[in-house]
Amino acid sequence: MFTETEIGKQKRWIENGMRVFFLVMTSLMIIPLLLIIGYLLYKALPVLSFEFLFTNPKDNMRAGGLWAPFLGTIYLVVVSLLVSAPIGVFAAVYLNEYARENWFTRITNLAVVNLAGVPSIVHALFGVGAFVLFAGLGESILAASLTLAIMTLPVIIASTTEALKAVPMSFREACWNLGATRWQTIRRIVIPNSISGILTGVILQVSRAAGETAPIMFTGAVFYKAIAEGNLFAYNITEQCMALSLHLFTISTQVPDVTEGIPYGTAIVLVGSVLLVNAAAIVLRVYLRTRKKW
Amino acid sequence: MNYSIETENLSLWYGDFQALIDVNSKIPDGQITSLIGPSGCGKTTLLRCFNRVNERYGNVTTKGKIEVLGKNIYDADVSLPELRKAVGMVFQRPNPLPISVYENVLFGLRIHSPIRSMTRTESDQIVEEALTSVFLWEDLKDNLKMRATSLQLEQQQKLCIARLLPLKPKIILMDEPCSALDAKGTGAVEELMEILAGTYTFLIVTHNMAQARRVSKECIFMFLGELIEHRETQALFETPEHSKTADYVQMRYG
Numbered sequence: 001m002f003t004e005t006e007i008g009k010q011k012r013w014i015e016n017g018m019r020v021f022f023l024v025m026t027s028l029m030i031i032p033l034l035l036i037i038g039y040l041l042y043k044a045l046p047v048l049s050f051e052f053l054f055t056n057p058k059d060n061m062r063a064g065g066l067w068a069p070f071l072g073t074i075y076l077v078v079v080s081l082l083v084s085a086p087i088g089v090f091a092a093v094y095l096n097e098y099a100r101e102n103w104f105t106r107i108t109n110l111a112v113v114n115l116a117g118v119p120s121i122v123h124a125l126f127g128v129g130a131f132v133l134f135a136g137l138g139e140s141i142l143a144a145s146l147t148l149a150i151m152t153l154p155v156i157i158a159s160t161t162e163a164l165k166a167v168p169m170s171f172r173e174a175c176w177n178l179g180a181t182r183w184q185t186i187r188r189i190v191i192p193n194s195i196s197g198i199l200t201g202v203i204l205q206v207s208r209a210a211g212e213t214a215p216i217m218f219t220g221a222v223f224y225k226a227i228a229e230g231n232l233f234a235y236n237i238t239e240q241c242m243a244l245s246l247h248l249f250t251i252s253t254q255v256p257d258v259t260e261g262i263p264y265g266t267a268i269v270l271v272g273s274v275l276l277v278n279a280a281a282i283v284l285r286v287y288l289r290t291r292k293k294w
Numbered sequence: 295m296n297y298s299i300e301t302e303n304l305s306l307w308y309g310d311f312q313a314l315i316d317v318n319s320k321i322p323d324g325q326i327t328s329l330i331g332p333s334g335c336g337k338t339t340l341l342r343c344f345n346r347v348n349e350r351y352g353n354v355t356t357k358g359k360i361e362v363l364g365k366n367i368y369d370a371d372v373s374l375p376e377l378r379k380a381v382g383m384v385f386q387r388p389n390p391l392p393i394s395v396y397e398n399v400l401f402g403l404r405i406h407s408p409i410r411s412m413t414r415t416e417s418d419q420i421v422e423e424a425l426t427s428v429f430l431w432e433d434l435k436d437n438l439k440m441r442a443t444s445l446q447l448e449q450q451q452k453l454c455i456a457r458l459l460p461l462k463p464k465i466i467l468m469d470e471p472c473s474a475l476d477a478k479g480t481g482a483v484e485e486l487m488e489i490l491a492g493t494y495t496f497l498i499v500t501h502n503m504a505q506a507r508r509v510s511k512e513c514i515f516m517f518l519g520e521l522i523e524h525r526e527t528q529a530l531f532e533t534p535e536h537s538k539t540a541d542y543v544q545m546r547y548g
Contacts, residue, residue: 100352100353101352170385170387170389171391171392173347173385174385174389174390175391175401175405176350176378178378178379178382178401178402178458178461179376179377179402179405179406179461180405188405
């Protein structure tokens with residue numbers, strides 16, 4: 001009784017085969033990531049120090065640290081998210097909670113999806129035309145941040161929409177039938193139950209904004225600029241700044257005889273800060289989720 | 295006899311699809327009226343007309359007249375929040391909000407009053423009264439801080455009824471309120487309705503014909519968007535006038 005049939009045996013083989021196949025695919029994804037980070041760390045170790053982070057590049061960027069590009073990247077990311085996060089989140093709330101399905105919302109949603117797929121160099125050109133030239137901002141942190149904001153906006157709208165849709169419709173119905181306005185429903189029920197997803201989506205855009213080179217290259221980032229070391233307010237947003245991504249590009253390809261560890265150190269600082277921010281997003285998400293159960 | 299709800303030639307379209315066809319109905323005050331008919335015949339749609347919540351579901355067109363408590367609810371001076379205060383709704387799946395039991399009961403009042411206008415003593419009393427009316431107070435008085443979504447289904451459904459009471463509604467619409475509950479839960483909710491009828495007018499959609507017979511005084515049979523027959527429950531079940539009603543109540547289809 002209960003002995004395995006031919007079909008059963010075949011099914012077991014396929015089952016085991018598929019399990020191994022998926023495991024291999026997962027490993028293929030993880031192994032390069034570990035290798036990259038490991039290799040970067042190994043190469044960067046000689047230059048990594050507290051000082052490396054807090055001194056400006058020296059000797060035509062052949063030595064010294066990362067202070068100016070590091071602070072520049074923080075400026076760009078923070079200013080761009082200050083613009084794109086509120087606009088993106090509120091636009092998504094409108095599209096999801098207020099707007100009826102009609103030609104306007106359909107076109108908007110189509111635009112959002114398509115904008116998310118536009119290559120960053122195209123955003124860069126738009127930024128040059130719209131912010132640097134037309135709006136007269138010149139090449140500045142502001143112009144570069146706005147360009148990054150345009151780039152991150154559609155993704156923030158999409159991720160916020162996702163988070164809002166995850167709130168069950170029955171909660172909204174309960175509120176409406178008690179006479180709640182849409183805003184009361186949003187403020188008391190929808191936002192508290194989707195905030196973790198919304199914030200995660202926004203924070204993930206930090207890594208994109210920090211990593212992109214093209215959109216800031218012509219709109220506000222410079223190859224070299226020395227700023228006061230240790231002063232968090234060393235940049236003025238109407239002026240240009242250095243940025244980690246562009247700096248990495250410059251010292252790896254444009255400047256001869258750079259101390260060997262510096263490009264790797266720059267890459268590690270870039271990847272490290274992005275991972276740190278993403279880790280913070282995960283912690284925040286876990287914390288907010290403990291308060292949400294249905 | 296007085297009527298809580300009256301409709302005249304009420305028709306409703308979802309886009310091009312006509313879900314209600316010339317419905318004329320009169321729902322008497324202070325008793326339980328049930329609404330039966332096969333799935334998709336417009337029962338829930340009709341229910342949702344009475345607090346105008348249909349309008350939140352997109353492309354809906356309504357024609358005809360609906361009077362609730364003698365007032366045409368499509369008059370320009372009708373405030374939807376006020377209408378929905380007077381006409382409460384209970385759903386098929388219990389849908390307590392993902393906040394505490396205490397806050398669920400107070401939710402309705404909070405959204406209709408200025409911020410911080412209730413003292414702690416007042417709100418405590420309101421919660422106790424509402425939960426007592428639905429026989430939940432003894433079970434939950436020590437767990438008022440508990441998340442309402444983690445209660446048992448029967449308790450959740452009673453809480454959804456309790457949540458309406460602080461708003462002092464006149465009419466309670468119920469959309470298959472027992473279909474997610476077991477026999478004991480169903481019994482408890484039916485008993486509760488019978489006790490509360492008189493104070494409130496109940497209109498209940500049900501697929502359970504035994505339930506319609508048990509709880510309601512009058513019964514409406516709907517079929518494909520039309521109101522076919524509306525009579526005393528016993529008469530409707532025992533001597534249906536219309537052949538479609540007869541087919542349905544004798545379970546020949548649906």
